[in-house]
Amino acid sequence: MNGKTVHIKNYGCQMNKLDTALVSSALKKAGFGLVDSVKEADVVLINTCSVRRHAEQRVFSHLGHLKHIKKRRPEMIVGVIGCMAQRLGTELLKHEAVDIVCGPAQIPQITKLLTETLQQKKKSLAVTEKIRKTTEKQNQTLEKFESAYGIEDKQIPGQAFVRAMRGCNNFCTYCIVPFVRGPQVSRAPAAVIEQIKRLAGQGVKQVTLLGQRVNSYKYRSSEKTYCLADLFEKASDIEGVEWIRFVTSYPSEEFFDEILQAMADSPKVCNYLHMPAQSGSDRILRAMNRNYTAEEYLQLLAKARAIVPDIAIAGDFMVGFPGETEADFEATVELVKKAQYKNCFIFKYSPRPGTTADKRLADDVPLEVKKSRNIELLAVQEKISDRLSAEYLGKQVKVLVEGLSKKPHLNVAQNTDTPQLIGRTATDHIVVFNGPESLAGQFAKVKITKTSPLTLFGELI
Numbered sequence: 001m002n003g004k005t006v007h008i009k010n011y012g013c014q015m016n017k018l019d020t021a022l023v024s025s026a027l028k029k030a031g032f033g034l035v036d037s038v039k040e041a042d043v044v045l046i047n048t049c050s051v052r053r054h055a056e057q058r059v060f061s062h063l064g065h066l067k068h069i070k071k072r073r074p075e076m077i078v079g080v081i082g083c084m085a086q087r088l089g090t091e092l093l094k095h096e097a098v099d100i101v102c103g104p105a106q107i108p109q110i111t112k113l114l115t116e117t118l119q120q121k122k123k124s125l126a127v128t129e130k131i132r133k134t135t136e137k138q139n140q141t142l143e144k145f146e147s148a149y150g151i152e153d154k155q156i157p158g159q160a161f162v163r164a165m166r167g168c169n170n171f172c173t174y175c176i177v178p179f180v181r182g183p184q185v186s187r188a189p190a191a192v193i194e195q196i197k198r199l200a201g202q203g204v205k206q207v208t209l210l211g212q213r214v215n216s217y218k219y220r221s222s223e224k225t226y227c228l229a230d231l232f233e234k235a236s237d238i239e240g241v242e243w244i245r246f247v248t249s250y251p252s253e254e255f256f257d258e259i260l261q262a263m264a265d266s267p268k269v270c271n272y273l274h275m276p277a278q279s280g281s282d283r284i285l286r287a288m289n290r291n292y293t294a295e296e297y298l299q300l301l302a303k304a305r306a307i308v309p310d311i312a313i314a315g316d317f318m319v320g321f322p323g324e325t326e327a328d329f330e331a332t333v334e335l336v337k338k339a340q341y342k343n344c345f346i347f348k349y350s351p352r353p354g355t356t357a358d359k360r361l362a363d364d365v366p367l368e369v370k371k372s373r374n375i376e377l378l379a380v381q382e383k384i385s386d387r388l389s390a391e392y393l394g395k396q397v398k399v400l401v402e403g404l405s406k407k408p409h410l411n412v413a414q415n416t417d418t419p420q421l422i423g424r425t426a427t428d429h430i431v432v433f434n435g436p437e438s439l440a441g442q443f444a445k446v447k448i449t450k451t452s453p454l455t456l457f458g459e460l461i
């Protein structure tokens with residue numbers, strides 16, 4: 001250890017969680033000690049998300065808090081990494097609390113940046129000037145950094161995220177990702193599989209392959225073009241890997257049959273599909289530059305259910321996109337009813353600077369309307385989730401145990417001396433039950449005795 005301590009706070013999606021794990025791994029290898037609180041830290045790193053305005057507001061409020069701490073401890077270094085760093089660059093560096101701004105493509109430099117800032121006490125900026133024109137050298141540097149990922153950085157016992165692709169070329173009009181994470185690049189299958197083998201050797205049982213549009217994974221070598229189903233096949237052969245997941249899928253026919261067939265054929269590929277629809281109105285889908293209609297989306301769901309009858313499907317929706325009328329919203333409600341999702345993530349539109357929607361469309365749906373549509377859609381989904389969850393009553397399920405349940409659930413047995421644990425089924429259902437903490441990272445069988453829309457409760461068998 002070099003005597004310096006780092007606290008890392010993560011905001012945002014699984015991609016960010018993976019980047020945080022990579023950064024933690026790199027810093028540990030360089031001799032930094034990782035600590036759980038700002039109080040103990042010489043360096044505070046914030047891995048940020050730009051997808052919604054609210055996510056950025058939370059980071060600014062965190063930075064405001066750190067500014068006050070820095071008044072008492074001016075030697076403390078604060079670094080902002082991730083999507084906000086790339087989006088705001090120098091503007092963020094001007095913030096009183098911030099010493100380092102480092103974009104997602106620059107995380108391989110993080111140790112060097114920290115060491116220099118600690119020694120020279122000067123502000124540093126490392127972002128990509130032309131993010132849509134990343135070079136082969138940058139990709140190679142990221143690839144090398146990625147392969148340094150070690151088990152010590154796993155976030156949940158027995159599980160790990162593995163990146164299949166970086167960036168995105170889709171340019172949905174509301175989305176900032178293509179402008180902060182750069183062009184879509186699929187990693188070489190050999191690199192992905194090598195990483196999974198190493199993780200399996202270290203006790204990882206579940207890998208989640210990540211990509212902004214992971215179902216579009218495509219890697220051309222001289223012999224063939226690899227798709228996500230090829231990664232499933234190769235990963236399934238790895239001893240120790242028992243469950244393979246993938247997020248997030250874009251509604252598209254491309255490789256869809258191959259992916260679903262692999263799910264049907266391999267007991268290791270989890271029967272779970274997260275496929276955001278965003279809206280049920282074709283007019284709004286067009287304005288969002290989503291390249292499908294509501295009907296085409298439903299046809300994909302029908303096909304998924306025909307190939308994998310017990311598949312669980314989750315969706316994402318955005319309410320209050322510019323120009324969304326009551327009729328458009330009703331079309332979304334209809335789609336949610338027809339789709340019969342296990343669960344849905346629902347967000348209120350917020351304009352992201354630099355995106356096409358922000359440049360060309362007025363954010364004309366009042367906040368109150370966005371809020372009420374959000375609540376209404378959640379209520380529709382809750383009824384569906386409740387009914388689908390209830391089908392599990394009395395059934396036995398296999399779960400991968402994550403660890404102690406963070407919030408106490410009153411519904412499980414009170415008169416037991418084992419703690420409440422939380423796990424997930426292959427279909428991504430959350431299961432809460434009492435059991436020994438030593439089960440974290442292991443598979444367990446649970447009999448479901450009670451259900452709620454988003455949680456199954458049960459007894460360890």
Ligand code: SF4
Nearest residue numbers: 168170172175177212
């Ligand atoms: S597919 Fe669309 S929403 Fe998803 S990351 Fe790419 S641009 Fe953003």
